[in-house]
Amino acid sequence: MNIYDPQPTMKPGEARCPGPSTRELILSDGWDVPPELIAESYQYLGDEDIPFERYISQDFFKLEMEKLWPRVWQWACREEHIPEVGDYYTYDVGYHSILVVRSAEDEVKAFYNSCLHRGTQLRPSDSTGSVQHFRCPFHGWTWNLDGSLKEIPCRWDFPKVTDEEFKLPEVKVGRWGGFIFINMDENAMPLEEYLGPLVQHFANWPLDQRYTTMHVQKILPANWKAAQEAFVEAYHSLETHWQAMPISANLNAQYDVFSERVTRFLHTFGYPDPSWTKPQTEQEILEQMRLMPEGAKVPDGMRARAFAAEYLRGKLGAERGIDLSKCSDSEMLDSIEYHLFPNMFLFPGIALPMIYRFRPNGMDVDSAIFDLLFLQPLAPGEERPEAPEPYKVDVGTSYADAPGIDAWLGHVYDQDTNNLEMQQKGFKAGKKRAQTLGNYQEIRLRRIHKTLDLYLNA
Template identity: 45%
Template sequence: MVTTYRELLDADSRSAPEVLRADQRGDFGHAPICAKRYIDQAFFDCEVQMMWSRVWQMACREEDIPEVGDVHVYDIIERSVLVVRSAPDRIEAFPNSCLHRGRKLMDESGRVETMRCGFHGWSWKLDGSIRSVPCRQEFAGLSDADLHLPQIRVGRWGGFVFINFDRDGPSLEDYLGVVPRHFERWRLEDRWKAVHVARVIPCNWKVAQEAFMESYHVIATHPQILPFFSDVGSQYDVYGPHVNRNLAAFGEPSPHLPERPGNDEVIGGMLGLWGRKMPENLAAEAVPAREFLGEAARSSIVRATGGDLEKATDAEMLDAIVYNVFPNFAPWGGFAPNIVYRWRPNGRAVDSCIMEVMILKPVKEGEARPRGVPVHWLGEDEPWSNATELPALGPVIDQDMANMPQVQTGLKASLAGTVQLAGYMESRIRHFHETLDAYLEGRLPA
């Protein structure tokens, strides 16, 4: 039985010597990667033990727990965490497990005065200290310190709350690298979670995530956006071990088209994606499409929220500026409402995951940040287009959904047992696997 990552590497090497082994190469180059990474339960179990236990994970938004006593239950694999607003300016995290017999303290997120176990009535204060134990004399050998809930590391950035099970790993600031500096103009901490939709998908979490890490698939999966999306022109950047980025321009047609569309077609297509009509009597050829669309987006946001976007570039108003923070967190940059993706394994099932889509909107000038909306869970066979709060995005994700489960079943049918990745356009996926390998080998990625 394969029980360790090293054994997995050795098994892969024996069966297919050409398959990438991170200990044999300094970089991924053009080597294929092994299909077992997506379909093998032993590989998944190594991820659980060696990676998920050591990385920073986005657990929730601050506006999900705005008041003292608000608790968010964050579940990952077989772990459950209570993320608690224990004081106005303090957020703490504890295992969702009673220290008596192990029952979960909370079955779902909510607001409480104490965290109380429903089995025998043990209860804890919001800071994790013990509050009461029925028949305390039965546990005379345990001090209050013994009964304090263990603390899980918490970090905060951009209005997001992160947790890390590893007490000795890098700080969140070091882990995020360039992200805080790159997002400084966009101030996600001044936004609020206006949309949150989730669905279980029948594929490995990496299969789902990687479907959103490149623009190479647009020509076949999203051909309707080619008149106003420069798929081939996308830029892919890597910033240290945990962060990479995709810059993809809207308002610029794809080079795949046999003829370059006119400005009216580019503008009309983009406005249609936004659910808006083409203005009458528009002299489309008089204004470059990106300039027109950038100003349309800028003025729309200013009307809705106030504020000053005079210095916001057209790219910051239009483009897909998508960062991926290892392992599973993908916030969009820019001044338009920010999309945020998160992918998580669904329990210990190698063939199932949870995909979540959030949208952060600017807080109206002079108003307090609203409480984040609750999660809208779609049924396992329900289309994303049923989520009316995702008017433009839902149908696009449905197109991606036509691929993801089929990738999972196709990988199992593969006789080659490998995945071939493009040298540049899928370089972010290669970077992801390089970082994953470092964790699975028990070392911090450099």
């Protein structure tokens, strides 16, 4: 069967790309993998079009600012961003600005970044640093790290001010996997409940035993939802990442919906895509994977994928002082990508250890901030180093220019984001005024919008 042929006898959502499934490919590697890795959880969620207004309307954007962002758990920073008492991190999303601070050795607090006198920000947006207290730069009102009022110049002129009523208003804080989350909703569910299946899945891949080695930040010329939706499906690979089709099984990728807030896709590396029909040897596959030293030869009877994974276990294990001997081929090589609503992506793999975050860029409906972090495993007994400063990449600059990013991977990111400006303009130019989604390959995109509506309609 041609992979492009329709499957009319199937009910909506049942059709799959002909050829081996991702689960079958992973099991064929012969490794004992965590059951969560090969779990399958698809839900058909309807086929209505998604209006373009959701990406370009200032009124819709304002509604998100009022009803979405103040009510969801979102990661603000990592533990290694604020390792010492007094270290702070300013997290901004739209017009919201939150101060996250290590107020004691094992205590983290978060406050609205606004003075209770005349509203001035206590610390500048997009800033980090270390302080002994928070002092307003306008009139000098000062608060301790725990939010208690410390000083008011000329306090004799403010008889209505009491220490109890003028504590800095707190924002809920949650900590998981080395990440520090905030939620502005006083009645928010506990973070662990919000994370749902992520807790069980990532027990296999503990992110609190990793640290940030690289942070790249780029402004993208698209609405924050469109920007992240470029990463929730592999359907675009046939056109956008055509060069990877001989070595990356994208069109038969697996898509899972585990809850209203947690989804995943999996696609394998080292197997050709079902659309790639040109014969090739395992040696040719290995050379296109670009993971091995020049001249490396695939042993007789061995797959290029298995050979590359074996090489990386030894190389990365030795470099980082960790034992990767029980890490499967899939965990070493594949794109295993979880999404936590509204804007967080987590990759538990070793060769692709990324974390993504997509936020509105201020109040601009047409642009977004993309944070790309790389998390590497800590060696046994190793203390977590402080996080590096973000390297900021201009809109027209390649990701490959960021220090430490592999040129090939940087080029892939360029391909992912080069479409976004044209898509954002196309939203406004189109007569149809809505996008039509695939039932299976774009199910994660639809889940995002359905969950978004739960907040906007509440």
